[in-house]
Amino acid sequence: xxxxxxxxxxxxxxxxxxxxxxxxxxxxxxxxxxxxxxxxxxxxxxxxxxxxxxxxxxxxxxxxxxxxxxxxxxxxxxxxxxxxxxxxxxxxxxxxxxxxxxxxxxxxxxxxxxxxxxxxx
Amino acid sequence: xxxxxxxxxxxxxxxxxxxxxxxxxxxxxxxxxxxxxxxxxxxxxxxxxxxxxxxxxxxxxxxxxxxxxxxxxxxxxxxxxxxxxxxxxxxxxxxxxxxxxxxxxxxxxxxxxxxxxxxxx
DNA sequence: CCAGATTGTAACTTATTTGTTACAACTAAT
DNA sequence: ATTAGTTGTAACAAATAAGTTACAATCTGG
Numbered sequence: 001x002x003x004x005x006x007x008x009x010x011x012x013x014x015x016x017x018x019x020x021x022x023x024x025x026x027x028x029x030x031x032x033x034x035x036x037x038x039x040x041x042x043x044x045x046x047x048x049x050x051x052x053x054x055x056x057x058x059x060x061x062x063x064x065x066x067x068x069x070x071x072x073x074x075x076x077x078x079x080x081x082x083x084x085x086x087x088x089x090x091x092x093x094x095x096x097x098x099x100x101x102x103x104x105x106x107x108x109x110x111x112x113x114x115x116x117x118x119x120x121x
Numbered sequence: 122x123x124x125x126x127x128x129x130x131x132x133x134x135x136x137x138x139x140x141x142x143x144x145x146x147x148x149x150x151x152x153x154x155x156x157x158x159x160x161x162x163x164x165x166x167x168x169x170x171x172x173x174x175x176x177x178x179x180x181x182x183x184x185x186x187x188x189x190x191x192x193x194x195x196x197x198x199x200x201x202x203x204x205x206x207x208x209x210x211x212x213x214x215x216x217x218x219x220x221x222x223x224x225x226x227x228x229x230x231x232x233x234x235x236x237x238x239x240x241x242x
Numbered sequence: 243c244c245a246g247a248t249t250g251t252a253a254c255t256t257a258t259t260t261g262t263t264a265c266a267a268c269t270a271a272t
Numbered sequence: 273a274t275t276a277g278t279t280g281t282a283a284c285a286a287a288t289a290a291g292t293t294a295c296a297a298t299c300t301g302g
Contacts, residue, residue: 023278034261039280046259050171050189065186144248155291160250167289 007044009053012067014042016060031055128165130174133188135163137181152176 017027017038024038031038031052040046048056057064138148138159145159152159152173161167169177178185 025278035279036262036281037260040260043280045281047170047172049168050174051168053171064189068185068189146248156249157251157292158290160248161290164250166251170289 006047009048009067010042010044013048013056016056016062016067017042020060022059027056027059030059127168130169130188131163131165134169134174134177134181137177137183137188138163141181143180148177148180151180 017024024042025035028035028038033052037046041048041052053067054064057067138145145163146156149156149159154173158167162169162173174188175185178188
């Protein structure tokens, strides 16, 4: 997970905490960690671990998936851009070219390992 | 997150890896961690961090949420199986991970750019 | 069956992460 | 504008997690 995504997650955490009406100190006490850690998580300076994130989701009344799906929109956008080649950087084109070659070879690969099933994606 | 849940997560990871046709060593090399770590993650002996879990989800062709949300239905196993990696080299793993993300996003992509066509790969 | 490959796990060392302390910036209320 | 309360962040020590090595168990193709 990229550094950028942790910043997004941190913003969500901060907003969720404020919506729930907690201070960082209260959250920290509840989680058994320091106030500073909570701050670091919210600013994206330090990576939050899964169990702490899960506890925060419980405390703030959110589904864990809400915090996990951070960056999903960004991913979709990146893929969407793949179809508008004029906006792409050179380094991206390399990856897309390889991915397309891979997809083109997928059919023969499938015959190699499995049977004759077709996959609708 | 309880210790028990980590064991469940580990089992899911192992099954997902085996379905994808990877060895622990291949996965470890892709992730830049040791083979032993992968083993510890799969047995639940050590806690997996969010970023590593996210990378594994990409590599195996699963949504990250699948490994987090207990009781969620298995999604896109067909896609994962389509990419059995038995005969592939370690260097290809990066491309495969990206190609899988590409496939997983095809559905939303289709809605974004086109109409109701289906794509057979 | 045999040899090689894969996996689980323990013990130890190294590296990374977290806690602690300290201080500055910002806010809201009086 | 001053006080109390909150938050961001740096630096370092302490705690924890990860890497290393080693070995046994299991699986697998020839």
